[in-house]
Amino acid sequence: MIKIVNLLMFLVVCFLSAEAQVKPVNPLDVPFGDPYIIFDDNSDTYYMYGTGGVTNGFVAYSSRDLKNWKKEGIVYTAEQEKSWGTKDFWAPEVYRWEDKFYMFYSAHWKENPNNELENYKIGIAVSSTPTGPFEDITGKPLFDPGYPIIDxxxxxxxDGRKYLYYSRCCYKHPVKSEIADWAKKKGLYDEIEESWVYGVELKPDLTGVIGEPVLLLRPPVKRNDMQAEWESRSVTSKEINRRWTEGSYTFKHGGRYYMMYSANHFAGENYAVGYATADQPLGPYTKATNNPVLEKNTHKGGLVSGTGHNSVLITKDGKMWCVYHGRTDRTGQQRMVFIDEMKILDDGTLEVQGPTHKEDNK
Structure with missing residues (x-):
């Protein structure tokens, strides 16, 4: 009997140890903004990409367990013949299709006849390995909708059709709303600029887009909109005269399309994540009533703020994780990577079980 009990205890310990091994400890020792992780079956390895780590390019990290990360070095650089970007290389996402790895990213376009301060466009680079080198496909941005775009x-x-989602920048995009009227009446700002999320179908060969972009998400117009309070904190906190809807991530679950997105200033403490759902890839999307699903916890005695620009990772054990960046009082303005488990309940409600911090477990 004693042997059986000891065996059971041993199995329990092994099970708990295995569970602990796959749970990341936040924040990770990866100084990234806009993190994105893929799993490569061939190497049984996770690869992470993000904003930061090199000037005018991107670096990558690799891991077998999501806890211990190895820096793989520079995987993309603007110092190449087909590069079209000059600065502000942001938000890389990498996808594997037909044994090739494709990196979508944002940068400042060198063709800038009007000398715009935010001349951002989206490009695509390709590599035969997840660690690069990634080379630009065409030597120019994917397309130009007539305004700066990122993310x-x-x-x-x-059915195999590919859809691109992106954010129109706030730059030179003043929008009338009750929040803008309130800010002007209070003497805060004369106008409020906004970023909006659009979607459009990609050409099969990735050389352009099909049709016209469709507006999918934008900040609320009415002050009594249930989303208005949390999506307007950058304005109401007197931080900046902008309201963002950016950093979107779309996936399908249970026949529904989920679009997660970030609101407020990426460099501020109020950066937060919400989501919307639709029946079709290009909407219409309806924002969830339980937004935001990820936000700072400092007002509750926690240590994390500036939580946003997330992606979603399904690990090889089938768990769903929310990958995002955040800050603590110790990391200051440096954005660090966080990974927290997320779930979709039986009624379709999405929940992120974070932000968590390593000191929460002490």
Whole structure:
């Protein structure tokens, strides 16, 4: 009997140890903004990409367990013949299709006849390995909608069609709303600029887009909108005269399309994540009533703020994780990577079980 009990205890310990091994400890020792992780079956390895780590390019990290990360070095650089970007290389996302790895990213376009301060566009680079080197495909941005764009995300539908989601920058995009009227009446700002999320179908060969972009998400117009309070904190806290809807990530679950997105200033403490759902890849999308699903916890005695620009990772054991960046009082303005488990309940409600911090477990 004693032997059986000891055996059971040993198995329990092994099970708990295995569970602990796959749970990341936040923040990770990876100084990234806009983190994105893929799993490569061939190497049984996770690869992470993000904003930061090198000037005018991108670096990558690798891991077998999501806890211990190895820096793989520079995987993309603007010092190449087909580079079209000059600065502000942001938000890389990498996808594997037909044994090739495709990196979608944002940068400042060198063709800038009007000398715009934010001349951002989206490009695509390709590599035969997840660690690069990634080379630009065409030597120019994917397309030009007539305004600056960032934060590319791609969803591949069941029929193989690819959809690109992106954010129109706030730059030179003043929008009338009750929040803008309130800010002007209070003497805070004369106008409020906004960023909006659009979606458009990609050409199969990735050389352009099909049709016209569709507006999918934007900040609330009415002050009594249930989303208005949390999506307007950058304005109401007197931080800046902008309201963002950016960093979107789209996936399908249970026949519904989920689009997660970030609101407020990426460099501020109020950066937070919400989501919306739709029946079709290009909407219409309806924002969830339980937004935001990820936000700072400092007002509750926690240590984490500036939580946002997330992606979603399904690990090889089938768990769903929310990958995002955040800050603590110890990391200061440096954005660090966090990974917290997320779930979709039986009624379709999405929940992120974070932000967590390593000191929460002490």
């Amino acid at each position: 590319a995300n791609v969803y591949v539908a069941d």
